[in-house]
Amino acid sequence: MIVQIKGKPEFIQIQWVPRYTTMERVVHWFHTATFTLLAITGMMLFFPFLQPLAQGQAGITFRLIHRVAAVIFGLVPIIYLIIQPRRFLMHIKEFLPKKEDIGWLKAVPAYYLMGKHEAMPPQGRFNAGEKLNGLITIIAWLVFGITGLPMWFGKGVIPPELFRWLVIFHDLAMIVSVSMFLVHFYLAVAHPLMWGALVNMRFGVTSVEYLAEHHTKWFYGPKRAMEIWEAKKRESVH
Amino acid sequence: MARLAMLIDTSQCVACRGCQVACKQWNDRQGWLYSRTRNRGSYENPPDLSPHTWTRIKFTEYEGPDGFRWLFLKEGCMHCGDPACVAVCPTGALKQHPRGLVTYERELCNGCGYCAQFCPFHIPRLEVVNPLTGEAKSSKCTFCQDRVTNGLLPACVKTCPARALDFGDRDEMIAKGQARVEALKARGYTQANLYGVDQVGGLGRLYVLIAPPEAYGLPAKPEYPALVSVWQKVVQPLGGAAIGATILGILGAFFLARRNIRMEEVK
16 A cells, blocks of 8 residues: 655555454454443442442443443453354463563563663564453453352342452452553553554554564564564664 | 430330331331232241331241240341441442431432442342343331431331330430340340440440340341451552552653654654
8 A cells, every 4th residue: 555644745655464353353342342331330339439420310320331331241252252263262372471471571661661672572463461461351351250240140149248259359350450451542542652553453454564563573483583683682782 | 416226125026017017107118019918827027128118027936945935026227336338338328327327318329239238237128120220229227317307206116006116315225225134134034135235336226135136037246347348448449549550650651652752763
């Protein structure tokens, strides 16, 4: 694709490479929409300063929205599993942490705060941060479901002592996942180096340049990626 | 202002259930919604508290040291000194009145049901409109807040023909209750005791019992649920701090990154 940047005379050519499948994007955006709704409506029962929103008819309506969103939130990954079971399992495997992910963790301040490109070891289709995000999302989805369904249907059936624990764990899952959601949102929308992230997830494709820079290992393969990284590091020393 | 309390002398109660009727009449509660009268093999009726039955006489067949007898317990909200329901209520529908009544404002309630799940005595009941949508309203005894704050006695106390119920200044009620326990002991009710003096911050409902509390189905040591404190004192501030710190951290990271990464360098 040949594009011209506004106000600049030259044309540049962008080569697009597929990064996400349609299914992945649909699941991602359904999850985003329902998660946001769930977090907002759920926090009303959690933070005392949101008390006015929880009161009376407004509270009843928000509780209903929470339930409608919860059904979609719960079903979407299950539909994914039914339609593309192999892809789904591959995905979970992709998110599992590996030893080399520590390298990403060590490089976080230098790369994300200082913008030192050479600090970041080559990453796969998902970098270690994206993997962590994916893993926590899956765990939180499970915790929300396991604790939320009995709170919905188990009132008066399950012992109150159990219900109280469910409330606590539902809240803890919320705190972890909302904090992570905020970081995820920031990296996708505002971080200067991640200019491609939102485009990737919207259209499913990414440019060759972005891939070569951010997902070197996936683009070049592990061996070649390491060579490129070593060269980059040597260059920055001089 | 001094706390108010109800003194319930179970040794005087004849289980006429006049209190149940007076309560429904004054508070506009329906008689039959949750419990159609039918023979359940006991004179007890209705079988349980419900959103429309804020108080009822519980019948217990008790085999004590003096042989078989019936125990009558007037159930209802205990109006705890440390009400867990008030602590967990996210809407402020449940409040503690300066004089110790645990009051309920129906319009504010959104039906979440936390009060029912965190009450150490399992008192508040949900009036469920639709279990799927969760539309509901909580419901419980308010000690007739409208009457009491206007100088009247609660409806149940006013109507009790056996004078088993009394209402007034809590210290006075405790003194009366203790005197009654002594009198009962002197008459041979060796197991007589006063229940509610210091449980859960001191109950607003004091019982003169003629058998151990467990015989009535009352918890001997009711406890303010520890998880209420965990939730309110740990998880809630932790959540606020974590999410707040994340937002601040992101803002800081954004400005730092923007300063260090010039857009021109970015491919």
